[in-house]
Amino acid sequence: MNDGVERASVERTRFHWLFVVAILGGSFLLFLVQPMVARMALPKLGGAPAVWNSAMLVYQALLLGGYAYAHWLGRVPVRMQAGIHLAVLAVAALWLPIGLTAMNLPADAEPALWVPWLFGASIGPLFFAISAQAPLLQRWYSVASGGRDPYALYAASNIGSFGGLIAYPLLVEPGLAIKGQSLLWSIGYGLVFVLVAGCALLLPRKSGAEPHVAHHSPPAGRWRVLHWIALAFVPSGLMLATTTFLTTDIVAMPMLWVLPLGLYLLSFSLAFRKGDTIPDLLAKFTPVIVLLFGATLIAGHQKLAYLNALIGLILLFVVAVSLHSRMYQLRPAPDRLTGFYLAMSVGGALGGVFSGLVAPVLFDWTYEYPLLILAAGVLMPQAFLLPALARLWSGEGQILRIKVLAAALLVVVFVWLGILNPGGVLGEMHEQFAFLAVAVVGLIATGRRAAYVIALAGGLFLFGGYRAIETSLSGDRTRSYFGVYTVSDLPDEVRLAHGTTLHGIQLKAPRATMPTTYYVPGSGVGRAMLAAPGLYGPAARIGVVGLGTGTLGCYAVPGQQWRFYEIDPEVVTIARDSGKFTFIRQCVPQAEIALGDARIRLAEATPATLDLLALDAFSSDAVPMHLMTSEAFATYGRVLAPNGLLLVHISNRFLALAPVVAGAAAEGGWHAARMVYQPSALEQLDQASTSDWIALSRDQATLDRLTRGDPQWRPLAPKPGFRAWTDDYASVLPVMRAFHPSLADD
Structure with missing residues (x-):
């Protein structure tokens, strides 16, 4: 009997490519529909930020719902799961072709109420059904293959997501009108339905042939689940924070938002791999990259705008790979897979809400960016760069050494503030000295989390943080969902800047009513x-x-x-x-x-x-x-x-x-x-x-x-x-x- 089951599993494994293609196709559609529906809604709803913030919440809520639904289906045998999910996909197909529901919004419509209703009624069932694909099909693959590790299939999911993200602005939007886009997506949905049905046919027909349906591994503890959520929270929040920071303080380039999101998605493909080579390298070098790049990037030197943008993207990618690799190392057994992805989805949603909704209300500058860099320093795995540094920190007296490093860093800060940086102007030579001092302290501290976080926090404060706090306390800056506005009161004029772009200059009396700029x-x-x-x-x-x-x-x-x-x-x-x-x-x-x-x-x-x-x-x-x-x-x-x-x-x-x-x-x-x-x-x-x-x-x-x-x-x-x-x-x-x-x- 067992030999027959094993042979059937081997035979089904020959068709593992079907699971890969089905997961890839579903993820491709998921990330294609988001900008597509947003584009459809522009003429009706306008470009107010409340509209897009509400739309983002709808996406996050539907994604969470899809992952929760996939987790709930784990309670029943996989053949029954397949039947239920195919039925859900068939019912959702009633909403095809995809498009906005024909409803007339009141002139005084409240976006917080009407936008979720409009988006939910228009694409809710379709988005919900497709969003459950990745965890469900991975679970099915584990059963169909006799217990093989399904987590590598998540790489296919994120490659598909990245493909959909890139395809829309580069291929779909320039080549097709909205009606054509809707038809294309509807055809893709039909193909995914066929692929999922094919995967369902590969599942064991008898309950005795699916030994992995029941939960045999112990459930994850509360702290482990919170750890998963935190590891997902930081990269998700940092992805949005990087987009805001780059387009606000570095360079306002169209379509720049595609790059952070694309790198975020690709990080999963690199992180969800077996082997210790990538995690070991990341543990050694990610803390160094975060320290050297993160602590200086927020200084925002406009002369190096494009270089800073590149550095910011590298920093995001390295942090995302590091934290996602750690999450992969902490993954549960395949029978607990859906709960793991549910926790990941919760963390990702919370990170998006923090950077996209909470931060613009809470902060008058992009403070979420350095805060998330600091959080990454707290969470990322660390290892000593050199054996000599490991020997330095071995034995007794570790607390004393942390205090010495903290004192050294404070000396650097106070020397900069009080002596080398009078009036808040940091000369090039003094800046190089401060950077060298922070780098030395941080590199010595790498491998000891508490000391490293102190060094990283000092660097973030020294390079940009102090100036940002000073400007906030002066009351010359404000923030909304549209960006950061800074008013500069100069001797002869007053300037308004929106991020890096000048938006108005008023000369002082007697020329105060003279039109300026454009x-x-x-x-x-x-x-x-x-x-x-x-x-x-x-x-x-x-x-x-x-x-x-x-x-x-x-x-x-x-x-x-x-x-x-x-x-x-x-x-x-x-x-x-x-x-x-x-x-x-x-x-x-x-x-x-x-x-x-x-x-x-x-x-x-x-x-x-x-x-x-x-x-x-x-x-x-x-x-x-x-x-x-x-x-x-x-x-x-x-x-x-x-x-x-x-x-x-x-x-x-x-x-x-x-x-x-x-x-x-x-x-x-x-x-x-x-x-x-x-x-x-x-x-x-x-x-x-x-x-x-x-x-x-x-x-x-x-x-x-x-x-x-x-x-x-x-x-x-x-x-x-x-x-x-x-x-x-x-x-x-x-x-x-x-x-x-x-x-x-x-």
């Missing part, structure tokens, strides 16, 4: 604002999408009506209520400010109630895609008078947006002209910036009156072969300068 009188928008009284009379109705510091308000003249559209309440506080900037108070105190996503607010407005609308809603160098589609331009045309004027700001370091606007203009019957303004050396002294503006109107005569006799205005024609952005199709890939050198001067 909005000077010589810029495209400046010339349009100055021409507004002649074009529309003294009672012109002016709208601005994107408040910033309120600079454009200083073009207002008596009798005009002004309306600003701003998505972030924190920006309103800075520009109007804080007293740090006075453009609004001095120039246009009666202006109306409409909070919320501009496209939704404009859609609610009465038609033909604006004469001029300026679109300047970009956050750093990120593009709110839903504001640049043909349908969005139709909304702008609806709210503008028939002879109204639309000004679109397209200055961007990474994207060539002129083809996008030209495409929308051609689709919507707009006439367009473009001005790339280069300020003179004298104007630059008054904080004038190079800017790129496009003026559009559906009335050719109005555009001619603005541009006639000005050679800097040039007609804007559609780019041959460029596909205009719509709510059904849009991709930043065709307009990224890095991928298309021909766009460098566009």
